[in-house]
Amino acid sequence: MPSIRPPASKQTATLLVAVKCRPLTGAERQRSRHIIQVLDDKNVVVLDPDLSKDYLDLIQNRTKERRYSFDHVYAPGCTNADVYKNISSTIAGVIQGLNATVFAYGSTGSGKTYTMVGTRKDPGLMVLSLHTIFDLIKKDESSDTFEVSCSYLEVYNEVIYDLLEKSSGHLELREDPVHGIIVAGLRSIKVQSADRILELLNLGNSRRKTESTEANVTSSRSHAVLEITVKRKQKNQYGAQILRGKLALVDLAGSERASETNSNGQKFRDGANINRSLLALANCINALGKQHKKGLAYVPYRNSKLTRILKDGLSGNSQTVMVATISPADDQYHHTINTLKYADRAKEIKTHVHKNIGTVDTHVEDYQKMIDNLQVEVCRLKKELAEKESQLSIRPTETAADNELSWLNILSREISENVQERINLQKALFELEETNIHNRIELQHLDDAIAKQQVQEKDGTVLQALKSRRQLILDNIRDNDEAGAGYKKDIELNEKRRCQLQDMIEEAISNNGNKTYLHILSQYRLLGMANAELQFEMAMRDQVIHNQREALRNLWNMLFGLGLNQKQIMELAAKQGLTIEGYATPNANSGGAKLSSLLSHGKMSPFMSYPGPVAPPYTPTTCFFQQHQGFSSTAFLRGHQDTSPICREEHRSSYYMLSQDYSHTLNTPLGNQWTSQRSGACFSTPQKLAQETRSFYPPAISDACRCSNEQLASYSCSESFGRQTKESLFCSGQNLNQVSPHGVGNAHRCEDFMRPDGTNCGLCGKSPPRSVGYSQEIQI
Ligand SMILES: Nc1ncnc2c1ncn2[C@@H]1O[C@H](COP(=O)(O)OP(=O)(O)OP(=O)(O)O)[C@@H](O)[C@H]1O
Numbered sequence: 036m037p038s039i040r041p042p043a044s045k046q047t048a049t050l051l052v053a054v055k056c057r058p059l060t061g062a063e064r065q066r067s068r069h070i071i072q073v074l075d076d077k078n079v080v081v082l083d084p085d086l087s088k089d090y091l092d093l094i095q096n097r098t099k100e101r102r103y104s105f106d107h108v109y110a111p112g113c114t115n116a117d118v119y120k121n122i123s124s125t126i127a128g129v130i131q132g133l134n135a136t137v138f139a140y141g142s143t144g145s146g147k148t149y150t151m152v153g154t155r156k157d158p159g160l161m162v163l164s165l166h167t168i169f170d171l172i173k174k175d176e177s178s179d180t181f182e183v184s185c186s187y188l189e190v191y192n193e194v195i196y197d198l199l200e201k202s203s204g205h206l207e208l209r210e211d212p213v214h215g216i217i218v219a220g221l222r223s224i225k226v227q228s229a230d231r232i233l234e235l236l237n238l239g240n241s242r243r244k245t246e247s248t249e250a251n252v253t254s255s256r257s258h259a260v261l262e263i264t265v266k267r268k269q270k271n272q273y274g275a276q277i278l279r280g281k282l283a284l285v286d287l288a289g290s291e292r293a294s295e296t297n298s299n300g301q302k303f304r305d306g307a308n309i310n311r312s313l314l315a316l317a318n319c320i321n322a323l324g325k326q327h328k329k330g331l332a333y334v335p336y337r338n339s340k341l342t343r344i345l346k347d348g349l350s351g352n353s354q355t356v357m358v359a360t361i362s363p364a365d366d367q368y369h370h371t372i373n374t375l376k377y378a379d380r381a382k383e384i385k386t387h388v389h390k391n392i393g394t395v396d397t398h399v400e401d402y403q404k405m406i407d408n409l410q411v412e413v414c415r416l417k418k419e420l421a422e423k424e425s426q427l428s429i430r431p432t433e434t435a436a437d438n439e440l441s442w443l444n445i446l447s448r449e450i451s452e453n454v455q456e457r458i459n460l461q462k463a464l465f466e467l468e469e470t471n472i473h474n475r476i477e478l479q480h481l482d483d484a485i486a487k488q489q490v491q492e493k494d495g496t497v498l499q500a501l502k503s504r505r506q507l508i509l510d511n512i513r514d515n516d517e518a519g520a521g522y523k524k525d526i527e528l529n530e531k532r533r534c535q536l537q538d539m540i541e542e543a544i545s546n547n548g549n550k551t552y553l554h555i556l557s558q559y560r561l562l563g564m565a566n567a568e569l570q571f572e573m574a575m576r577d578q579v580i581h582n583q584r585e586a587l588r589n590l591w592n593m594l595f596g597l598g599l600n601q602k603q604i605m606e607l608a609a610k611q612g613l614t615i616e617g618y619a620t621p622n623a624n625s626g627g628a629k630l631s632s633l634l635s636h637g638k639m640s641p642f643m644s645y646p647g648p649v650a651p652p653y654t655p656t657t658c659f660f661q662q663h664q665g666f667s668s669t670a671f672l673r674g675h676q677d678t679s680p681i682c683r684e685e686h687r688s689s690y691y692m693l694s695q696d697y698s699h700t701l702n703t704p705l706g707n708q709w710t711s712q713r714s715g716a717c718f719s720t721p722q723k724l725a726q727e728t729r730s731f732y733p734p735a736i737s738d739a740c741r742c743s744n745e746q747l748a749s750y751s752c753s754e755s756f757g758r759q760t761k762e763s764l765f766c767s768g769q770n771l772n773q774v775s776p777h778g779v780g781n782a783h784r785c786e787d788f789m790r791p792d793g794t795n796c797g798l799c800g801k802s803p804p805r806s807v808g809y810s811q812e813i814q815i
Pocket residue numbers: 056057058060111113141142143144145146147148149150251253254255256287288289290360
């Protein structure tokens with residue numbers, strides 16, 4: 036199942052800050068004085084570089100000497116391995132599904148690249164981390180399988196390049212609801228050994244922009260991010276868990292003053308851009324440090340590509356290590372103090388660490404692979420079975436065979452019921468987790484909005500509204516998490532029953548004369564059921580994608596309906612930092628409403644403010660009502676009756692294979708006919724839906740609505756999925772039992788949709804997922 040487990044609980048972690056002082060270089064020894072005193076493994080003193088203090092300064096104790104304390108301090112004689120010893124546990128967490136970020140911060144020539152990449156004699160943190168990851172995988176005694184992949188990028192002059200591509204184009208950043216910030220089009224290469232990654236690292240480094248400056252002969256002109264992803268997968272295919280840990284290793288470019296580097300032209304521009312990113316990073320560190328001390332403060336991540344990439348490492352889901360590198364030379368005093376000042380602030384930064392347990396998006400390819408493998412296996416067993424049957428010289432008569440196999444039939448039926456129950460439970464959990472993903476996204480937006488409001492110290496009522504909404508969402512997340520834990524327990528019980536049933540079959544087979552034949556037959560049946568289960572999982576995945584696409588379509592339609600033109604929408608999106616790809620001019624025939632070609636790509640990020648009074652378009656459980664509301668209650672719709680049907684022509688996946696084909700027709704309230712060519716996703720019976728839709732849909736109903744309900748109406752698993760499904764227990768189906776009493780934009784929560792008998796929708800009497808709808812008053 037894509038997401039059958041409740042979200043892992045978060046732990047707050049503090050940034051680990053280490054300071055590493057390099058030795059004086061040959062040239063520096065001639066001209067500079069050593070001004071760093073490492074007192075012990077935690078304390079460092081920067082001596083006053085000015086030896087010629089006048090009498091007044093001395094008696095007034097006006098010294099520039101500064102003392103600092105950090106988690107770890109390394110003297111010039113220390114190696115990279117010494118630094119690594121204290122961070123190796125953070126790196127080890129990556130194979131357990133945790134994220135980690137290690138970045139070196141310091142002025143030009145202070146030893147960042149030396150620390151991160153290192154030399155043959157003194158390998159850097161990148162190299163040492165990779166060895167740890169592969170060593171741990173090798174030593175792992177579980178039956179889990181591991182997949183390691185790596186990407187390497189650089190940010191040069193505020194443009195992102197792929198260092199693993201020979202001639203990389205400019206890459207763009209995108210916000211993904213599940214994975215956070217991602218670099219679109221960045222190559223990720225699967226690797227089997229640390230050596231292979233090191234090869235790639237060397238290749239990438241050779242492509243990295245470096246220049247000789249006065250401060251450093253091989254000064255890095257770009258920020259480089261090496262990302263290692265470790266996917267750990269349980270072997271058991273039922274409810275298999277996927278943990279996905281991510282390690283980001285960052286070597287920042289050197290910051291310097293133009294006067295120091297003696298740069299001009301291109302070099303000067305590099306310097307300006309490097310400083311811009313580093314300044315943005317420093318501002319984020321400042322704001323995050325203050326956030327801890329004084330409560331919420333606005334963190335300007337958006338000011339540079341670097342800070343957007345490092346956002347997770349600075350405040351999100353990551354255990355983060357900052358290695359502040361300093362030079363001991365007296366002429367570097369100001370840089371050293373500056374670096375240590377930011378390192379000192381970084382000590383206050385908190386991140387929230389939790390395991391990345393497989394989510395919807397991370398599973399989809401795996402399901403497809405599993406289904407393919409199962410289908411191959413089923414075919415093989417079918418063939419073997421036919422061969423065995425023909426080999427048996429005396430084939431049992433039908434009655435004899437029936438008697439012999441009756442126990443197998445009974446057990447098979449039980450297994451089938453067990454599978455169906457599991458599917459139901461997983462579906463319910465899936466909805467819960469989907470809902471909470473969206474709740475969490477909204478929570479993030481609210482936090483941003485609250486921070487902005489606090490900084491601007493604007494309207495107190497808006498702030499209050501934002502805060503109460505935040506509380507509501509928090510409550511819902513908690514409730515959903517609790518309900519999810521309950522489902523998880525039920526699934527565990529169901530799994531136990533599955534094992535028992537399988538054991539019973541094995542035992543019965545071993546006591547029977549026709550062992551091989553029966554074994555193959557039972558395997559064949561079991562695999563058939565496993566296949567059906569996986570197809571169901573794919574179907575749910577399909578449904579989410581479909582709902583999200585439809586929601587995006589609705590959002591666009593709504594934006595056009597509000598009278599905004601293409602340019603205004605693009606500007607609005609740009610203000611929010613959104614890039615909209617694949618934009619197609621709306622079809623002139625359908626006015627603003629016909630945008631299916633654009634929206635079928637679903638390229639627009641769901642991270643945006645909703646300027647108008649509609650429900651947020653992303654909640655799968657409320658999707659059908661959004662369409663209904665969004666169209667039926669505005670005059671806008673009436674002018675657009677020709678909106679092209681938003682049917683899932685492109686979705687001919689396993690989803691449809693699962694259900695029977697109901698080629699029935701339903702009379703709509705408009706007098707139109709809904710002809711179902713195929714099966715769709717719904718948890719209600721066609722007859723019931725026909726009745727229900729007739730009774731509650733108002734005259735103006737969009738084709739988008741029709742299409743959804745067509746799919747809903749045509750879903751046929753109600754017979755096969757047992758009692759609960761017959762009652763249309765899931766929220767998507769449950770919504771259809773309601774007449775929308777609300778105006779446009781009213782918040783619809785799942786619990787608003789009750790059965791006609793007054794009971795909540797949901798499985799086994801449990802509460803449905805709680806998704807909070809959009810509230811008109813709050814404009815974020
Ligand atoms: N621990 C160390 N031991 C010996 N030499 C070192 C050490 N750290 C740094 N160096 C030397 O100092 C010089 C500058 O180091 P490095 O290139 O790593 O700096 P940097 O901070 O990455 O600079 P830039 O920001 O300009 O890229 C190099 O010649 C490097 O070999």
